[in-house]
Amino acid sequence: MTTKSKVLGGSFIIDDLDFNSIVIPEELTEEQRMIAETTEDFVAGEIEPADEKIEKLNYELTVEKLRKAGELGLLGADVPEAYGGLGLDKVSSTLISEKMTKASAFALSAGAHVGIGTLPIVYFGNEAQKQKYLPKLASAELIAAYCLTEPSSGSDALGAKATAVLSEDGSHYVLNGTKQFITNAGFADVFIVYAKVNGTDFSTFIVERTMDGVSIGPEEKKMGIKGSSTCPLILEDVKVPVENLLWEVGKGHLIAFNILNIGRYKLAVGCVGSAKDAIEYSAKYANERTQFGRPISSFPLVGKKLAEMNIRTYVMESMVYRTAGLFDVGLADVDYAAADVGYQSAKAIAEYQLECSINKVFASEGLDFVADEGVQIHGGYGFTQEYRIERIYRDSRINRIFEGTNEINRLLIPGTLIKRAMKGELPLLQKAMKLQTELMELRASNLQFEQPLELEAHLLASAKKIFLMAGASAVQKYQTKLEQEQEVLSNLADIMIGVFAMESALLRTQKRISLQGGAKAQLGVDMTSVFVQEEFSRIAELAKETLAAMETGDMLKTQLSVLKKLTKNGALDTVKLKRRIASRVIEAERYVP
Template sequence: MERAPWMRGGAFLIADTPAEAVFTPEDFTAEHRLIHEAARSFVEREVRPHLAALERQDWDLTVRLLRKAGQQGLLAAEVPEAYGGLGLDKVSAALISEALAQGGSFALSHGAHVGIGTLPIVFFGSEDQKTRYLPALAAGDKFAAYALTEPESGSDALSARTTARLAPDGRHYILNGSKQFITNAAFADVFIVYAKIDGERFSAFIVERDFPGVATGPEEHKMGIKASSTRPLILQDVPVPVENLLGEPGRGHVIAFNILNIGRHKLAVGCVGGMKEAIAEAVRYAQTRRQFGRAIAEFPLIQQKLADMAIRAFVTESMCYRTTGDIDRELSADGGPADGRDAARRIAEYALECSINKVYASEALGFVVDEAVQIHGGYGYIEDYPVERMYRDARINRIFEGTNEINRLLIPEMLLRRAMKGELPLLQAAKDVEREVFNPSPDEAQGVFAAERRLLTVGKRLFLYTGGLAVQRFGQALEGEQEILAALADLAIEVYAAESALLRAEKAAERGGGRAEHQADMVRVYVREAFDRIAARSRDALAAMEEGDALRTHLAVWRKWTRYEPVNGKRMKREIAGRILAAGGYFA
């Protein structure tokens, strides 16, 4: 299949994606909606009534609930049918993750099991390993955990000190070391453990709790996510059968990095569910809390907060399901993947977008829960109100799956790597933008969102112009200019977020219907606010790279590109808030 220009990871920065090509929540099938409803119903019926007990770390209850989830197929979505799973598409799996996110940090127990715990075996396991482990993991007869982080190696995972040495009998590897912050450690039966064979070759192993020498430490006393188990894993002369080596010796980094891609994507989808829950709580409180003789929902500043919260949720939802749809398309192309490794490779095509989603979604959730607490006032600081827990739980998402700082460094690194490998004509696009300074192309944006289209085009132009200058200015030394790299990452994130929301609104406008106007208002507000951030970030990056006459020349170009006519955001946000209040929570 010949790829269209927009059908590659990162191509959104240099090619226009047609609106009809993106997957949006409006494209959910009847089956997708049934799956989401089943997961949502499970949370309402089985999880939410027990949130207090789960917060007290009743692991027997957690295990019982996970087993019930297994009985209802909520652990089997991404396990192939041949191994007892359902073999569903990634949209279905994402909808389950989104729904489970409204079950407090029980969602982490579920997510760690079905995601980073099980998927390494799905993608990289041998036929024997899949047959031995996947049916039990899909059914909820056994539970999984992922053991990568160590006390001395967090973001620098490849510096792990845990070792694996082949025993004299040649039948076992002997593992020694410790892992830290292991989700599900209290009750997991199976651990995906990374260790260096002979202290050098970074590799992955399937380690069972019952193997001699496996132990866990005490629960960590965490700020939030208290309903999830987090303990150290201790390995002391643990004999692991050689057939439990996952993948190839010395190729553990391939498994780790691919699973992190998936973990980042799943985390972002979970943030969507968290935002929707926080908005519902904020609306409920704002409509019942009365001050100065009326509900605080009637005050414009409260309405502005609700509108901003809803807009962030809309944008995040649009991004996440766009990426999910792209991954599903990649997985179904050319007859589908040849095996699990091929499936992981296809997902890695959108590793860049997974990092973008992770950073944006985790920070958007942080913003939304913070505003939800603010709307509650002093009551938002009291444990009796759900937003207090939501606020504490949300903070970890900016640290999980690679800190947002690490992901901000990865985004430009991945783009440049793809450019150097000839997979993305990024540098040529940057040169074209440089030439356009002197020979501007005519403005071709048309339609109901013509103004937003123009701003998005300029946003991409600013990324390419700023990035091109950075490559020229620093060359190989750009790796050490972390502030510039983070600025470029922010530009790419803002472009992807704005474009995803715009494409969804364009698609909705084409279809018509009652929500098209609501989406249009959110997009008109958001694109302008995002553009202001893009403009400011690029200006500051230019000032960090040049000075004097050279800087003045660049800023003259910047000023020419960044002029635009604002809209009445106040009026639009009041209308957005009015619709959110009428609906009793988030809707799009």
């Protein structure tokens, strides 16, 4: 399943897209549905019965289950067939990641292994390295871990202090340093380690557990994800053969950042799966729990929570499958017979690095919202370990820190967009200049909207104009010093995130109407209407705050006047729509798209 044509990364903020350009979950192939079912069956049959033991950090059991997943092909989706994997499309890979999340901390162990642990070799390994490691990683005969963070460098990854010195005979590098918070460290066999050659050239190495000088520190005592291993990796004069240098000296930053793109996207996918689980647990509990002589699901405020949880999850799901579709189209241009096929693949995914960050921020905060409301629906029982929602709540919190904090990602989103514009890759500045003239002549209008989602499409178009207006003002005012204005950049990022989220839900629902008909897509229409209306109001406030931070006096008055014209829209009865959405969730006792 592919979309029709390639879409440039970041172009969503300036272009209007047709719904045929995106992938939606409603159009999965039979083969993809079977892959999802296989994953669900594995989790239900192998992981859920062993959940309590895995949660107590049983290394042997986790490794045993990883190998069973490997036997089923669930760890080889992103590994080419030539090296023992399945070489699946990214939508199929996404399905495996989403369905695995019911496995809780085990899903993190598997995700770290197949994603950031294995993909550096898939994309940047030479032929000998691929032949040596990938078949065993795909089967989980070897378990992988990714080692970037250090005690003194987290967000500042390139500030790492680990060193690598080439031996006099040129046969090996001597590595020294400590890596912190390494997932799977307690039982991993292969470590992707970043270190500076001669203290300057950031590079990547494949380090094996059995090499002399490799040791593992104690397990961290974590708030959540307790069933996953998180330890320091200590390197003391470790002799790593030159054959284990990944790609080239000094190119470690390219590997790290490319792999983080994928890690951010996969994290968002996991948040979608966990959010669906939280809704199911909460809806069932709300139907079972009685107060004042009736189920608490019958109370409107409980229903409102379930509706908002469902809406947020619908939008998250729309975003991640849209992004998977973007990946698949980009990867279709890769020359799979070329020697640098891995690098080409990573570059194709990096086209959407901005979208990866958007997915990561929105989904991690979306899951936190869903989990928090789930605990609230459970009341006091939600605070006890007897109910699964408690674990989802604790496990969720790390997602806003993993794979680059949400603050770092918020700075990257507009920063990446502006860099692309400066390189001439996107006509952002031209669009902004054209819009400035249009905005000065803008007149308030009383538009009438009669067809489903016409108003929502209008609000989306207005939101894009709001971003261009605020963004152009920021670039003009601060120029090269814009990166120092973190509050402005964060607000611009949130507007971009809101636009991508609104558009993903809108295009998905429009496509559903086309494929399924209006009646079957009505719940999607309701959820899209509520989300777009509420998100647009938030975008308007963000823009107002941003303009006020940049301008004063008559200039500010002029800009606020233009903003007011752009943000004029009628009121929507969201109370009625949320009640309608809630009734569907309560009846189904699960997430309902």
